[in-house]
Amino acid sequence: MVKKSQEYIVKIDTLNHQAQGIARIDGFVVFVDNVLIDEVVKIKIEEVKKEYAKAKLVEILEKSPYRKDPECPYYDFCGGCHLMHAKYQHQLKLKKLLVEDAFRRIGKLSPKINDVIGMENPFRYRNKTALPVGGDYVKPQIGFYRKMTHDIVPIDYCLIQHEFCDDVIKGMKELIKKHKIEVYDERKHQGVLRHIVVRNSFAFDEMMLILVCTKVPENLEVIKKDILDKFPKIKSFFVNLNPKRTNVILGEEDILIWGSSTIKDKIGNLTFEISPKSFFQVNSLQTEVLYSQVVKYLKDIDAEIVFDVYSGIGTISMFVAPFCKKVYAIEIVEDAVEDAKKSSKNNNISNIEFICGSAEIEIPRLMKSGIIPQAVILDPPRRGCEKELLESLIEHKIPNIIYVSCNPSTLARDSNILCSNGYEILEVQPVDMFPQTFHVECVALFKKREE
Ligand SMILES: C[S@@+](CC[C@H](N)C(=O)[O-])C[C@H]1O[C@@H](n2cnc3c(N)ncnc32)[C@H](O)[C@@H]1O
Known part of the structure; x- marks a missing residue:
């Protein structure tokens, strides 16, 4: 016992x-x-x-x-990196094992799984961070949550974030003290500043700063001036209002305090506009590798009509647009759809129709109206695809499905549904979008079996 x-x-x-x-x-x-x-x-x-x-x-x-010594001094306390004690090539081997295990255990499948494609430099790759703020204005704490808790581990830097993140940690601590900005106390649900969200562009060397607050901080005009002085790369400054007692970081209202409402970043030769609420892959460099895999599968298919489901700011749509006649991009977040429309115009791409709505309603609707794609690209959030969506693809016998997933467990679950209903997996290509952590992205290619 x-x-x-x-x-x-x-x-x-x-x-x-x-x-x-x-x-x-x-x-x-x-x-x-x-x-x-x-x-x-x-x-x-x-x-x-x-x-x-x-x-x-x-x-x-x-x-x-x-085994190696983790490079980060906060490794033992912070819950962010789970595998920094393993040499990088070994991390990639472990991630392949995790993907195989998910397919075997949850999917009851053993498809061909390629070696994980890693990064040349597996540090400083993240373009977005949300830093909780704690303590008080005399001794503010900015950092990450201790493993499995909401206690803050104060940090000075993070080795998987862009260097802008370190500047923000240092600079914002000084400004909280100087302007006596009331720090939010989660237990009492009191105070003002809850989180600091930083988004940065690798291609354009620019930054978006979002202060997540229960209400607009006092002296915001003066604080703004200091923020602009301290962070010369800032392109966009928002206050996001989140007055609720909740674990969700961003509240509903974004107030643009200064600058542009979006920042820009590049993947390959394409430039994208990114709003505070829009999803953008956190690893800008490795995203090109991920999308190239999708393009490689799609080129072989020779599809006229393609659905890009869960399309975010239309990144995959714009990557595959040159290889088909028309793309239908379906995304639920309005701001992301607006970003996508702007970017497709800027990138001179005109064969994409952007639809704002939920995939499980819009996809069956499109197909009922007679628009039947030769290939569907799925890139759902961690929870995977809604059952109704998979059922409609099965019902319409869509010949090719390219499934991009950041969660091997839900990918395996959805693969089981597809493979129990006439599909086979040709291969799975894992890509390491999240070095030092256990997370791994996969692209899986499904074909409808001959009847
Ligand atoms: C993992 S992201 C992928 C975005 C994009 N394909 C990319 O590579 O950046 C998933 C996207 O699905 C959107 N989403 C979540 N639930 C949805 C739903 N039910 N219908 C349509 N889109 C949804 C999210 O807002 C998010 O933009």
């Missing part, structure tokens, strides 16, 4: 989908963070549940040859 606070020596069998080590004590499953496969470690049990226990790593007795 596994007991809380007891220490054990175990060997790590494998990692789960969140890169936690799995060990067994008399057959009982124990999860341990910060370990690697085949390591022998001393652990201390922290929590015992009915089906499993969670333990803390106490000492590594037999070290994996793939």
Whole structure:
């Protein structure tokens, strides 16, 4: 019987989908963070549940040859990077195993899965961050949440973010003190400044700053002047109002305080406009690799009509537009659709129809009206596709589906639905969009089987 606070020596069998080590004590499953496969470690049990226990790593007795010292001083506390203790090439191998495991366990499938395409420099790649603010205006804290909590780990820099993020952390701490900006206290639901959201463009060296507040801060005009002085790369400054007691970061209302309502970034040769609420892949450099994979599959298909479902600011649509007659892009966020329309005009692309609505309603509607694509590209959020959407693709026997996914578990679940209804997976190409973390993006190519 596994007991809380007891220490054990175990060997790590494998990692789960969140890169936690799995060990067994008399057959009982124990999860341990910060370990690697085949390591022998001393652990201390922290929590015992009915089906499993969670333990803390106490000492590594037999070290994996793939282990390295994490480069980040906050690694042990911050919940952001889960795999920084593994050499990068090994991280890629582990991610492939996680994808294979999801397909086997959840999808009951074993498709051909290629090696993960990694980055040359797996640091400083993120173009967006949301930093919670804590403490008070005398001693403000800006950082990330401690693993599985809402306690803030104050940081001075983050090795996976663009350097602008470090400047904002330093500069905003000074401004909170100087202007006595009231910091939000989550427990009491009191105060003003909750989060600082930074978006930065790798291609144009510009930045969007969003202060997420319960109300417009006092002295905003003076604060604005200091912000513009401190951050010369700023192109766009918003206050977002979020007065609710909620874990959701952004509230409904965005107030443009200064500058442009969007920033621009580039993927390949295309330029995109990005609003505060619009989705944009967080790794601008690696996105080109991801989209090239989609283009590669689509070129082989020779499709006239293509649906880009969950299209965000129309990035994939504009990448595939030269290879077909018409693209229908479907996205639920209005601002993202507006960004997409502007960008397609700027990029001189005229064969895309942008539709604002929910995919599960708009796709069946389009197909009922007689518009039947030869290829559908799906790129849903982490929860995967709505069942009604997959059912309508199955019903209309769409011959080719290219599924882009940031969550192997829901990709595997949806693959099972497709493969149980006449489809086969030709291949899965994982791409590492999120180095140092357990997250991995995949592009899967499905074909309708001959009847
Ligand atoms: C993972 S993002 C992909 C965006 C885009 N394809 C890209 O590569 O940047 C998923 C997008 O789906 C949108 N979305 C979420 N639920 C939706 C729904 N039910 N119908 C249509 N779009 C939805 C989100 O707003 C987001 O822009």
